[in-house]
Amino acid sequence: MTVVTTDRSVRSLLKQGIGRLREANVPSFTLVAELLLLYVAARDRTWLYAHPEEILSADTTSQYFALIQRRANGEPTQHLTGKQEFWDLEFEITSDVLIPRPETEHLIEVALDRLALRELRAGRPPRLTGNGLTLVDVGTGSGCIAIALAKELPDANVYATDISATALDVARRNAARRGFADRIRFLESDLFEAFTPVRFDLIVSNPPYVGRRTAETLAREVREHEPEVALYGGEEGYEFYAELVAQSHEFLKPGGLLVLELGHDSLPAVQPLLESRHWTNLGVTNDLAGIPRVLAVERT
Numbered sequence: 494m495t496v497v498t499t500d501r502s503v504r505s506l507l508k509q510g511i512g513r514l515r516e517a518n519v520p521s522f523t524l525v526a527e528l529l530l531l532y533v534a535a536r537d538r539t540w541l542y543a544h545p546e547e548i549l550s551a552d553t554t555s556q557y558f559a560l561i562q563r564r565a566n567g568e569p570t571q572h573l574t575g576k577q578e579f580w581d582l583e584f585e586i587t588s589d590v591l592i593p594r595p596e597t598e599h600l601i602e603v604a605l606d607r608l609a610l611r612e613l614r615a616g617r618p619p620r621l622t623g624n625g626l627t628l629v630d631v632g633t634g635s636g637c638i639a640i641a642l643a644k645e646l647p648d649a650n651v652y653a654t655d656i657s658a659t660a661l662d663v664a665r666r667n668a669a670r671r672g673f674a675d676r677i678r679f680l681e682s683d684l685f686e687a688f689t690p691v692r693f694d695l696i697v698s699n700p701p702y703v704g705r706r707t708a709e710t711l712a713r714e715v716r717e718h719e720p721e722v723a724l725y726g727g728e729e730g731y732e733f734y735a736e737l738v739a740q741s742h743e744f745l746k747p748g749g750l751l752v753l754e755l756g757h758d759s760l761p762a763v764q765p766l767l768e769s770r771h772w773t774n775l776g777v778t779n780d781l782a783g784i785p786r787v788l789a790v791e792r793t
């Protein structure tokens with residue numbers, strides 16, 4: 494893109510960036526232009542509208558337009574800024590990990606609610622510190638779920654696994670940055686293979702659940718830039734759940750909880766895996782779009 498601009502004011506740069514992104518059909522183009530401008534200027538949001546006349550340096554301006562062009566070409570905003578918020582925490586993001594999605598926060602909410610319910614049923618007050626609990630996040634990616642749970646359950650014993658060594662490097666850095674390095678044990682593992690002697694009170698997972706046969710329907714940002722190992726759960730997408738459910742049964746304590754994120758069409762394939770005498774108290778929670786998003790169930 495050749496950008497001819499003599500006006501390097503915040504207002505003008507924003508307007509030009511928005512125009513370019515709109516032209517390229519980038520979703521939420523205004524927000525994206527704002528985020529990229531804030532990123533290159535190393536400022537926060539209040540500055541943006543308080544100082545529309547401020548002139549940015551030629552260097553900052555060219556960095557900004559370079560990022561606008563990369564976003565217009567399909568790179569996710571989070572790969573350009575290197576960060577994403579999740580559960581009110583900022584996470585480092587690279588192309589080695591899935592970008593945490595807002596709907597995954599429902600999984601944290603459901604896990605905490607179900608743990609509290611278990612306490613109530615046992616006649617104990619539902620205030621949870623995680624004392625005595627051992628939990629694992631299978632397929633931790635950026636570490637977002639494990640770190641959010643470690644934050645909410647300060648006394649829990651937290652494990653996180655991933656088959657991807659490069660994803661685990663990012664997760665470990667995220668944990669260290671937030672002061673959770675000594676709270677979470679990160680393990681490179683194909684599902685539970687690294688865990689023979691450990692049994693869990695809670696297993697959580699946002700597994701790969703996209704079907705390879707539907708890959709073409711994914712947004713280009715996702716298909717071309719996010720790791721395949723984080724996206725595809727098999728040809729149909731739901732295949733991964735079968736092994737995850739079978740191994741979770743083996744690794745949960747009796748009465749232990751399994752909380753899974755579901756793909757938008759996974760429920761009909763996943764629910765039957767849990768309708769057996771091995772499982773009880775199955776519940777499904779919809780996301781804000783009304784899609785069944787989180788499944789929670791207890792091992793009998």
Ligand SMILES: C[S@@+](CC[C@H](N)C(=O)[O-])C[C@H]1O[C@@H](n2cnc3c(N)ncnc32)[C@H](O)[C@@H]1O
Binds near residue numbers: 682683
């Ligand atoms: C959908 S991403 C979820 C990442 C993160 N938990 C989140 O919610 O943003 C799935 C993750 O599972 C990991 N994964 C894929 N196959 C795996 C396996 N067999 N065992 C463990 N982790 C696996 C991927 O590397 C990826 O990080």
